[in-house]
Amino acid sequence: MSDTPVLETRAVTRDYTTSSFFGGGKVVRALKGIDLKVARGKTLAVVGESGCGKSTLARIITLIDAPTSGEVLINGEQVRVGAGLTAALRRKVQIVFQNPYGSLNPRQKIGDVLAEPLKLSTGFGAAERRERVMAMLKRIGLGEEHYNRYPHMFSGGQRQRIAIARALMVNPELLVLDEPVSALDLSVQAQILNLLQDLQEEFELSYVFISHDLSVVRHVADDVMVMQWGDVVEYRSRDDIFAAPEHPYTRTLFDATPRIDPARIRARIEAKAARIAGG
16 A cells, blocks of 8 residues: 555645725635645544635645645646546545435436536446446445435435535545534534445545544544634644643633533432432
């Protein structure tokens, strides 16, 4: 296996110019020199509050926007967003959004949703596209009977499975997962996270997992990068950062995360039962 990271960014910045009623504008630096690496088959979790730069970073990683300065490398190859970006390079990075219903065309049957990436980027005929779609439906826990159904006929968890399947149809090497389970119930979250882990092992995928939910991050991440105001304030292995967060902002995030303490819950239940028994 190559030691070259699937994804690497070097000193990536992103500036935006805000408009003013009185003319002119102010330059706002949304990203302040981001360095990161994601190895093959590994997951980097990016965490931070709204406005910290997570979404801006996601748009650059997925080759939607170009950085103002710095470098983005895929498999060691520097990427330049624009006319010179090849379709083959674009296929290597795909994204799964938070709201699966909003990212699926409500007028398209699911079979067509999954076949479309193949139609646009491969020379497969209709029969082979259908065969590959059927295989992917089975892989994500759906069946042939779902091929001709529309997005509104599925639950939120099923729609997210379909969004994941669509991203995988072109055999990417990196998935950017932008809050992929935050809109789902807890039981469904666990199912989707388990599916993502199974797919990662099967296809040796690399993930950039963007989330504000530290309990989810603890479950999926190999490394954790904490962002504040467009800057990286802490970047370490999951085990190290959860065992002893070093930066004050990281500790603040951890302190603000609700914790489930089974012992305390059990004690409250037993105390309540005792009060009821005592009259």
